[in-house]
Each structure stands twice: as structure tokens, then as C-alpha cells.
Amino acid sequence: MSAYVEIAVDIRDESALLEALNQMGFPRGSLIVEPGHRLEGYEGARRTQTADITIPRRLVGTMSNDIGFHRTEKGFELVISEYDQSYSRSRYRHGFANTLRHHYGVAAATKQLQCKGYRVEQTKQPDGAVVLQAVRWR
Numbered sequence: 001m002s003a004y005v006e007i008a009v010d011i012r013d014e015s016a017l018l019e020a021l022n023q024m025g026f027p028r029g030s031l032i033v034e035p036g037h038r039l040e041g042y043e044g045a046r047r048t049q050t051a052d053i054t055i056p057r058r059l060v061g062t063m064s065n066d067i068g069f070h071r072t073e074k075g076f077e078l079v080i081s082e083y084d085q086s087y088s089r090s091r092y093r094h095g096f097a098n099t100l101r102h103h104y105g106v107a108a109a110t111k112q113l114q115c116k117g118y119r120v121e122q123t124k125q126p127d128g129a130v131v132l133q134a135v136r137w138r
Contacts, residue, residue: 002042002065002083004049007097011104012075016111017053020103026055039066039079051079060084067096106130 011017018028032054039047040057042065051068053076060067061084068079078097085096109132110120118134125131 002081004039004047004065004079004081005085006070007078007080008074009076009078009097009101009104011069011100013108013111014053014076016104016108017069017076019107019111020100021053021055023103023107024099026059030059031055035071037068039068041065041081042083049079052076102128102130106132 018031018033021031022028033052034054035052036050037052037054039049039051039054041047042057042063047065049068050070051066052071053069055067057064057066064084065081067081067084069076070079078100080096106122110122113120113132113134116136118136121133121135123131123133
């Protein structure tokens with residue numbers, strides 16, 4: 001059984017987190033959004049760790065565990081097994097946590113700009129960087 005670890009990811013906005021997960025291939029309807037949901041490990045064993053937002057293990061990989069996000073006073077912490085941390089390095093070029101931070105940053109910036117009345121267009125560069133262009137007509 002792989003041990004779970006908690007990783008600080010500097011995520012505060014739940015809707016931007018959900019959009020980042022959507023961009024990573026985990027649509028909102030496939031997630032479990034339930035405070036205190038017990039995470040499920042490999043072979044379906046319930047773990048003691050809980051999360052407020054959960055990516056079910058069946059979406060992560062055939063040998064994987066649930067991946068969760070636990071709400072704290074400062075935002076969210078990523079709750080991921082050691083196995084899935086190493087597995088995600090092959091699935092995500094820079095690992096799950098770094099890929100999440102990238103998508104979260106784009107989602108949070110887009111949301112903030114839209115709230116200020118800007119129309120936002122995203123362009124993905126060949127190296128994976130995302131350029132946001134914000135336009136507002138006066």
C-alpha cells in the first residue's frame with residue numbers, strides 16, 4: 001500500500017481549481033466534490049485520508065489511488081500517493097503538482113481578468129507556455 005503525502009500547491013480558488021482539473025482531463029462531473037470524502041486506495045480499500053475534492057482512482061490509472069484536495073485555512077493541499085506522484089511524472093511532463101499549478105495559474109488569471117470586464121484569449125505555445133491576451137473595449 002502506497003503512503004499518501006500532502007503537498008502545498010498554493011491554490012485558493014475552488015472554481016479555478018475545478019477548471020484546472022478540467023483542462024487536465026478531469027471534467028467537473030467526474031470528480032467527487034464532498035467535504036470529508038475518504039480516499040480510496042489501490043484495490044478499493046478506504047484510506048484514513050480525506051479530501052474535499054477527489055479525482056477517483058479509475059480516472060488516474062489502473063494501478064492508482066484517488067487523488068484529493070483537502071481544504072485548509074490557506075487554500076487547498078494536494079493529497080497524492082507516493083505511487084501516483086512517480087506515475088504522474090510519466091503522464092505529465094513536469095509531474096502532477098507542477099502541471100496542476102500551471103493550469104491553475106491560467107484559470108485563476110483568466111477568471112480575474114473576466115471579472116474585470118476583459119475578453120480573454122489563450123494561445124498555447126509550442127513549448128507548452130500559455131499566452132493570455134486580454135482585451136476590453138471602453
